[in-house]
Amino acid sequence: MMLIKCPHCGARAVTEFTYGGAAEIARPADPVGVSDAQWTDYVYMRDNPRGVHDEVWQHSAGCRRWIAVRRNTLTHDVIATADPGKLPHR
Amino acid sequence: MCFTIRKGNVSVAVENQRISALAELAVPAIPAVPGRGIVLWQRHPLAMLNLRGPGDRAFRDGVRQVCGCELPSSPNSSNVCEEGEILTLGPNEWLLVADPDTRWSENMKIACATLTDVSHARVVVHVEGEKAREMLAKGCPVDLHAQRFPGGTCIQTSIAKIGVIIHKLHNENDIAIYAARSYAGSLWHWLTASAAEYGYHVVAR
Amino acid sequence: MILQAYRLPQGGFIDRNKPLRFRFNGRDLQGYAGDSLASALIANGVHLVGRSFKYHRPRGIFSAGSEEPNALVQLEADARTEPNMRATQIELYEGLSATSQNCWPAVGMDIGAVNNTLSRLLPAGFYYKTFMWPPSWWMKYEHYIRKASGLGVSAHDPDPDFYEHRHAHCDVLVAGGGPAGLGAALAAARAGARVILADEGFQPGGSLLHETTAIDGMPATAWTRHILAELASLPEVSVLTRSTVFGYFDHNFLTIAETVSPHAPRAPRQRIWKVRAQRVVLATGATERPLVFADNDRPGIMLASAARTYVNRYGVRPGNRAVVFTNNDSAYLAALDLHRSGVSIAATVDPRPQANGEIATQVRAAGIRMLSGQVVVRARGTRHVNAAEIMRYENGRTAGAVERVDCDLLCISGGWSPAVHLFSQSKGRLRYDETLTSFVPAASAQAEQSAGAARGVYALADCISDGYAAGSQAATACGLSPAPPLAEPVVDRPSPGTILPLWRVDTDHTRRAKSFVDLQNDVTTADLALAAREGYVSVEHLKRYTTLGMGTDQGKTSNINGLAILAEINAAQIPAVGTTTFRPPYTPVTLGALAGAEVGPHFDPVRASAMHGWHQQAGARFINAGLWKRPQFYPHPGESLQQTINREVLAVRRRAGLVDVSTLGKIDIKGRDACVFLERVYTNRWRNLAVGKARYGLMLREDGMVFDDGTTTRIAEEHFLMTTTTANAVRVMSTLEYWLQVHWRDLDVRLTSVTEQWAAMALAGPASRKVLARVASADVGDDALPYLGYREMDVAGFPARVFRISFSGELAYEINVPADYGLAVWEALLEAGQSSGITPYGTEAMAVLRIEKGHIAGMELDGRTTPADLGLEKMIAADKDCIGKRSLALPALAAADRKQFVGLVTTDGRSAIPRGAQLVADSGHPLPNPILGHVTSTCHSPTLERPIALALLSRGRERYGEKLYAMSPLTGANMQVEVAHHVFYDPEGKRLRGC
Amino acid sequence: MKYSIFSLVRNALSHHERWPLAWRSPDPKREYDAVIIGGGGHGLATAYYLAREHGIGNVAVLEKGYLGGGNTGRNTTIVRSNYYLNANAHFYEFSLKLWERLSVDLNFNVMFSQRGVLNLAHSYADLESYSRRGNAMRLNGIDAELLDRDEVERMVPLLDCSAEARYPIMGGLLQPRGGTARHDAVAWGYARGADARGVDIIQQCEVTGLRRNGNRIVGVETSRGYIGAKKVGLAVAGHSGQVAAMAGLRLPIETHVLQALVSEPVKPVLDTVVTSGAVHFYVSQSDKGELVLGGDLDMYNSYGQRSNLPPVEHAVQSLVALFPSFGRLRMLRTWGGVMDMSMDGSPIIGKTPIDNLYINCGWCYGGFKATPAAGWCFAHTIAQDRPHALNEAFTLDRYAQGHTLDERGAGPFAWMH
């Protein structure tokens, strides 16, 4: 059972968190201006890497903050956590 | 119907008519060996305010002036003062807890602050006794060891799928559990079932 | 009956002053406190314990621990019965009762044993090759196959005991309480660490409990007690016995299954510990491997270390005349101990040309007959071994004549396999060690280290120091200073010689006999050869095809032999063959314990509103709504269900009704950008909403489907109160927080859930204004509080928020009061409404009211409907973006043939429209019958006095007046219906405006 | 050699020493007409039907581990066709019909046991949505029965049907023709059938790259060297994202771990497959006697195939809540599989933007029962370069059109389906 370090509450069991998917998939700034394909890329398509993955989680049983988590999807190592948008560049 | 002096939003007479979610539940069950076992008691009524604000100097000063209480400065911590307690809930979020006759109210004006009255949103049960920590470990996934969880610490987690705030008072063996009001019955069941092994008393404070 | 004929006159870790009576297969027997069921059976000369899985061969006691493949029993009867219990791990207690499994009518006379005779027809995987004809007969064949398989039987009554979980945190978790584990715990504890030591045995000590040598001048058992006493004196150390570390999960999270001491009052039967450890020391010891030869499964054949355990720890004699067959020195200890206990040793048999280790020398000195360069090729006897057949062993082959040596105990040892289960579960990497002929830990994946026999360190003194060093290192890794150095333990135990790899003994004259690799699943060397011959050559295929290692013992004594034999057959290297995957649990764990206390009525917590007690007293029937319990209706004596619903509905339509709506989600929204925020999350406009006004809002998912709806009220310029549906309350809150915290971090908005703060009730019906006016402190007239208006006032003397909104379609008010006042206000409203005929109503009447009114609810919000599908396209503001809006332009979401929201009435005006009916044009169409749409909600409308329904229907709005069929083949109902507008009642909305 | 009771007897006489290989283990050829990546049930069935139905036998199935070692070898083996949406219903019903004769077709007993699949209803809302689903199934020509509480209790006597249960049982939807099959046998049976028709099954051969020429794939790079291919089909389940990325494709797929567990084997106690949507849980008893149960996803992207306690605990809690007498049985083993969770919960079988690259993925929890039909339709799509009528709706470009097939209505969150 993974342990995720909430930047606000400290390290907590994964059961306190709710998964929110890939981090900050950029929402088209002008939805009307993009093609159907571009829009549905944003809604549906994912990188789904086997390895390092940036994602968002909510500390739903704790401080209720959404946080960004950099995690290895193969080994489950949690590499870094931060407020959304604040993960260091890879 | 009687109307009396108003304090904040609510009249004192009305305040006395508050019915706790635990009103019908809080009866003694398995007596413990005197002096041992777990003591459970409910703290009610309470005034509780959700406080949001930037957490900067000016805001902290504001809180101190208006509430008469220092904002706790680190995560998972609380401050107790004459007027009441302030528990940290998250970045820029706190819970003000006081007896209902304090001057704290949703209408307090603190620069940049947002206050929301949540006085009725939670039940608060205190768990006391030597075995309190051991008993809570049956449901609480966070380490409650005295070194990791010293007096004054407050955390949010869940016990038996019920979201809770666990606030350790400065008295080593006194731990307050806050849970959403609607879960009161299930929380109570969990508390009494978990305490049964040690024996427990329910007291009024 | 002679009591305990096989009990040694003295010795053992048992309490001879505490005799215990127990029953096995109906026989009354006696043992002592400290016995396992297995040792007590041996004490009574019981060797035939059960029948094997497939061939029903007689089986006895093979080991003395958790690796036991054979001696599985059905413990107790009725509700407390437990199948497949290992006799070797059952701590004897007064009155214990157990029976043999998988045999009928009795273990001695078992009909199923015919399978052994037919075994030629039952090779590995035979069922894949037959039972295919005729195809329809499989269910018949299967019936008998199912009956034949399985081992013990499940209880049929609810488990009367209870279980619990316990979280724990420590610096160092030590798994295993043998010399290495005790050493590790001691070092870590001395360094000041928080330590948990868990051992599966009912006494800590591991192999020390059967150790006869002295440590530091004390008997091993005394040394153990001494260490345990020191550990007990340290406040931060917990020593758990009867506690198996069964899982090693991500991030040093381990689980322990503890069987709570039978003496603890009011305690659960078992407890699961969930431990988060900074460091872990795995001191789980090693498992002795059997040797594989013909008929090696006979009762009386036993692991050599087990035989030692029985004589030394339990003071019982597993036989009178023993043969010891070993390829390494460790079994000579068994020979010596047996010999010392009065068991005559007929011979020791060793394939090595010369056993010349120091221990072997002691055996020789004791005058025991030692056969070097020889092997046991076959065991004789059926229900009990009565002889061993021995041949010479040269250059990896048997040779010469067969010598028969009589014996009733055949001790075997094929070497040792470190118990790397937990290490492998932690994802650590193994390495094959040629000298030890076993897999050992190579590289850790987590903050863990193995110690002692678990990593192939076998000398007792080394185990202690290895454990101590590991414990000390673990403590330093936690930031503590190292433990004081340990004086090198003084142990009078000669070091062992080298092992000769020997996996199976194969001779021509035993070719056709069965040599078992997996005793529990009856997997023989012939099965392995067959699998290889057919191409199941990967170790994973071998396992699945033959079921090797898939039994309740998970192959603890068979896996390594199996893969080594596979390597031999394929002429491959053992490391290349590799192991199968080690998975939790280490040994099977009770489902009740895993479930813990959250079962039955407490499976999930219950949420109850402030008025719950009142509803109960009023005789309400409750319905689950998420975690909430909501009143479904309040039946009066003698009423039918329909009558209750009609009464409640008509009260609202004609007079006044009161319903508890506390479960609706309520979100307090404050901040400078609150309005901007609402514009982004809702489809419709919010800028122009005046303070003191409420508005209905619609929220989409990003894929364009309707997510949730509800009214939101502007309480102040920068303060809104949003309501959500009960079902989505939690998800809406979380979603709004997501957008704010992840995407729109620049917005100044603060969300607080206030669902719990406010008790909410809807007062609805033509008389509602009159009723409210009686208790309200403010004017509730149409001017002061118009439709969709909002005011704060006192209701019955309590501060309240009053909203003029309506779900029922009648003049109605939603009243929110701080929850602790909920009950008082509820009662006050009922009292105030008494003269107006006020009636409390439940969710069922609420549903009828809304169906009559054509409002959407859960069944229409099925995650596949767009606003336009629901006739709500006008709610999409043209000149702004919002979540999900862009998706509405995708071709499929704008298609003309989508299902649209309509009403239905039956053409006969009488018959009910079945729940969940599907709409078709022609009820007689052959199957598949094209489906045009479906009924979402249906009811009898007491107001209109006829059945009505809501539906989603392809091109529905073009079909008003069209006649279709609502079909419910499940119930046989088939109703002609006419398509209508979805608002059946008061389409102009006059009544809710109160005019 | 044909498998039958006769061949079994005959071989018994020769001590089973004459059984032939079930399949060969050839070295890869330089080029194939079609290369199928992934030696799970889907890949093997695809190769089998390519050879049998379309006469394309010059096919290789490339498997990075051992065949059937992916989700095919780690699923809870439930086979059913109780789907609501038309496209799914027709597809899975076709699959069920193939199941009904699969053992005979393959001459390999896959032990397809039609013991019924029962979905428990715990509320009026459940009953209503099950009615809707059952009625649609019946109109689509699929068997379904609605049971009331008493009928459920009679059928599964050990269920807690009392009113005190946290989620009392109010009835259920039964598909009598549903049931279970032996997972490994399905992989092995298809492998043997495909091999007999000339297909090369190449194990321990990981595809590491897709070689392209313009908008065509010309071959695959593997751990055993380069292999040319006229057509390439992906059937790699949880690894779809990873392998598609080799061709520069992103998919509407996330990889999540789903766990299952078995109890120790006991004599028959449960004759039906029981599932409960309210608690997200399903259980059956295998022919060997173990209770086989599964639960919810781990709920985060993972390729880990690791065991993780919370979903296991929840599944066991659900089991014990529903069957209080199973509390004294014991859990024997847990494991996980990496699942290709699609964004609408429905599968994808079809063409890709790359000319001769075809894809089969997005099976979520449900791809085992799809194995025969998925193989059938995928083979058709590859052979004919256009979908079969049954997989026309399962295109990759349906997302861009908005033609999602959201059986659960859960929206574009892979892990919610």
Ligand SMILES: Cc1cc2nc3c(=O)[nH]c(=O)nc-3n(C[C@H](O)[C@H](O)[C@H](O)COP(=O)(O)OP(=O)(O)OC[C@H]3O[C@@H](n4cnc5c(N)ncnc54)[C@H](O)[C@@H]3O)c2cc1C
């Ligand atoms: C716990 C669990 C329970 C389930 N329960 C059910 C159920 O009850 N009913 C049901 O219908 N479905 C169920 N499923 C789903 C079902 O198992 C799968 O959908 C189905 O087996 C998928 O088959 P497949 O052949 O597509 O995939 P797999 O069997 O996973 O085969 C894919 C193969 O591709 C190989 N591969 C991957 N990458 C490469 C590469 N680069 N090169 C070469 N080979 C590669 C893999 O090794 C693997 O063998 C369950 C799944 C799990 C995990």
Ligand SMILES: NC(=O)c1ccc[n+]([C@@H]2O[C@H](COP(=O)([O-])OP(=O)(O)OC[C@H]3O[C@@H](n4cnc5c(N)ncnc54)[C@H](O)[C@@H]3O)[C@@H](O)[C@H]2O)c1
């Ligand atoms: N060749 C040889 O001579 C040889 C081989 C092996 C062992 N030994 C002897 O055995 C001893 C090994 O000492 P050790 O401390 O390494 O092992 P040990 O066998 O003495 O102790 C291991 C303990 O761990 C327990 N255990 C195993 N798995 C567990 C789990 N998952 N959860 C809880 N408990 C678990 C076992 O029940 C046992 O009590 C030494 O005395 C050594 O000389 C000798």
Ligand SMILES: Cc1cc2nc3c(=O)[nH]c(=O)nc-3n(C[C@H](O)[C@H](O)[C@H](O)COP(=O)(O)O)c2cc1C
């Ligand atoms: C339907 C089914 C039944 C199983 N029954 C058993 C069993 O009786 N004993 C066992 O040890 N494993 C059983 N397993 C689990 C396998 O041993 C194995 O864990 C699973 O195939 C996953 O492979 P892995 O653990 O090697 O990763 C079963 C698996 C499935 C899918």
Ligand SMILES: [Zn+2]
């Ligand atoms: Zn947090």
